[in-house]
Amino acid sequence: MTRALTVLATGPLTTVQDTGRPGQAALGIGRSGACDRASAALANRLLGNPPDAAVLEVTLGGLAVRAAADLLVVTTGARCAGAVAHDAPAPLRAGEELRLGVPTSGLRTYVGVRGGIDVPPVLGSRSTDVLAGLGPPVVAVGDVLPVGTSPLPLPGVDLAPVADPPGGEVTLPVLPGPRADWFGPSAWATLTGAAYTVTSDSNRVGLRLDGPALQRTVPGELPSEGMVRGALQVPPAGTPVLFLADHPVTGGYPVVGYVVDDAVDRCAQLRPGQLLQFRAAPG
Amino acid sequence: MRLLPSGSTALLVELDDLDDVLALYAALAGRPPVGVVDVVPAARTVLLVTDPARTTLAAVAAAVRTTAPRPDARAGGDVVELPVHYDGADLAELAGLLGTDPAELVHRHTGAEWTVAFCGFAPGFGYLTQDGGGWDVPRRPTPRTRVPPGSVALAGGFSGVYPRASPGGWQLIGRTDVAVFDLARDPAALLRPGVRVRFVPRGQSRDCGPSGGVVAAP
Numbered sequence: 001m002t003r004a005l006t007v008l009a010t011g012p013l014t015t016v017q018d019t020g021r022p023g024q025a026a027l028g029i030g031r032s033g034a035c036d037r038a039s040a041a042l043a044n045r046l047l048g049n050p051p052d053a054a055v056l057e058v059t060l061g062g063l064a065v066r067a068a069a070d071l072l073v074v075t076t077g078a079r080c081a082g083a084v085a086h087d088a089p090a091p092l093r094a095g096e097e098l099r100l101g102v103p104t105s106g107l108r109t110y111v112g113v114r115g116g117i118d119v120p121p122v123l124g125s126r127s128t129d130v131l132a133g134l135g136p137p138v139v140a141v142g143d144v145l146p147v148g149t150s151p152l153p154l155p156g157v158d159l160a161p162v163a164d165p166p167g168g169e170v171t172l173p174v175l176p177g178p179r180a181d182w183f184g185p186s187a188w189a190t191l192t193g194a195a196y197t198v199t200s201d202s203n204r205v206g207l208r209l210d211g212p213a214l215q216r217t218v219p220g221e222l223p224s225e226g227m228v229r230g231a232l233q234v235p236p237a238g239t240p241v242l243f244l245a246d247h248p249v250t251g252g253y254p255v256v257g258y259v260v261d262d263a264v265d266r267c268a269q270l271r272p273g274q275l276l277q278f279r280a281a282p283g
Numbered sequence: 284m285r286l287l288p289s290g291s292t293a294l295l296v297e298l299d300d301l302d303d304v305l306a307l308y309a310a311l312a313g314r315p316p317v318g319v320v321d322v323v324p325a326a327r328t329v330l331l332v333t334d335p336a337r338t339t340l341a342a343v344a345a346a347v348r349t350t351a352p353r354p355d356a357r358a359g360g361d362v363v364e365l366p367v368h369y370d371g372a373d374l375a376e377l378a379g380l381l382g383t384d385p386a387e388l389v390h391r392h393t394g395a396e397w398t399v400a401f402c403g404f405a406p407g408f409g410y411l412t413q414d415g416g417g418w419d420v421p422r423r424p425t426p427r428t429r430v431p432p433g434s435v436a437l438a439g440g441f442s443g444v445y446p447r448a449s450p451g452g453w454q455l456i457g458r459t460d461v462a463v464f465d466l467a468r469d470p471a472a473l474l475r476p477g478v479r480v481r482f483v484p485r486g487q488s489r490d491c492g493p494s495g496g497v498v499a500a501p
Binding site for chain 1: 321
């Protein structure tokens with residue numbers, strides 16, 4: 001029997017993701033990869049997959065797949081109603097279906113399968129980069145996603161004791177960015193004191209936020225410069241954009257601060273309407 | 284050289300000008316410090332992205348400070364020849380804006396070699412600078428919503444080739460049939476930092492191969 005998952009429903013957005021394409025940013029090719037790296041890595045660990053195996057990243061639930069062979073699956077990240085395999089690997093027998101409801105909290109659910117999603121890699125990765133238009137196509141109803149095999153033993157873990165992404169207000173540690181000095185001290189106080197709301201035009205590129213604008217003290221244009229995920233870039237309107245996995249490789253607006261890298265995974269689980277607060281991290 | 288904080292995993296090195304960027308990038312890209320996964324040149328900066336499991340920002344900063352720039356690197360890159368139809372939508376207007384005529388603008392564009400300084404905006408989009416410089420081209424007041432793939436364009440002190448259809452605000456002076464970004468080719472990106480480019484008016488290309496675009500050793 002062919003090891004594969006047949007896609008019956010996708011929810012708002014399902015993509016294939018792995019650890020991305022590091023090492024090619026100098027060619028204008030961003031890293032991309034799973035938005036919540038820790039949750040994707042957990043899925044692979046629980047299944048005994050290599051760390052770079054590809055998983056499905058499901059945005060706001062709604063995915064349904066049918067196994068074409070006996071498979072072992074797990075979901076991590078945002079917990080969805082109907083997912084019996086959350087943080088705990090479970091068999092999905094040939095012909096059985098996995099149907100994800102809407103998560104109670106959090107935004108992105110990772111569906112891992114032992115052996116990994118085995119679509120052809122593009123430039124060394126199976127990640128879909130929605131900004132660059134690189135990688136496998138967005139997952140669509142009717143797709144038959146091939147599943148590979150893993151050379152590693154099963155870890156024999158029944159359940160990972162991981163807290164679900166929080167539904168309420170989230171506090172995120174920030175460090176000053178390369179252009180913090182383009183803003184006055186009061187802007188930093190505003191950034192680390194006020195609350196911001198995640199807006200609905202957020203995506204894998206970044207979170208657009210609602211909240212107090214940050215005033216610049218240095219006018220003029222910034223020549224484009226490189227950035228990584230977690231960057232808080234400030235366009236002329238003054239409200240920061242928090243960049244996630246598919247951020248542009250370079251940008252021409254000043255970066256006032258950076259969310260500490262480990263905490264960017266939590267940003268990837270924030271839903272539109274959710275409140276967040278930035279707090280200065282111990283430098 | 285100024286080292287600027289860029290979060291918990293990256294370091295931004297700010298330099299005086301593009302020549303310094305090219306020289307430092309050439310040295311770092313050739314021998315990246317341990318634990319550096321990406322070296323990203325831009326107009327005035329080089330970003331070093333680290334794997335925090337393998338190094339610290341302090342160690343990378345120390346390595347950057349002791350790296351000897353390679354100002355000689357500009358002369359050593361591969362050479363790419365790009366045949367261009369100089370029939371861009373903005374050619375005549377831009378020539379007027381620069382106080383010249385289309386023929387003279389094309390002559391200047393093709394007359395001296397360009398070097399890919401850095402990439403960005405889209406996969407395989409290179410920012411090219413001409414040896415000798417002298418270009419100062421304003422962007423279009425209103426960006427186009429769709430620039431056709433292969434468009435050869437100018438803005439600021441740079442020339443570039445749009446790898447695929449995209450929005451864009453640069454002045455379009457022509458188009459090339461060469462795919463500057465092609466996933467079926469290795470490497471996919473033709474215009475990598477350090478690569479030297481010669482634009483040739485279509486019809487005068489000396490030895491354009493079947494795939495277009497000639498990559499020759501200098």
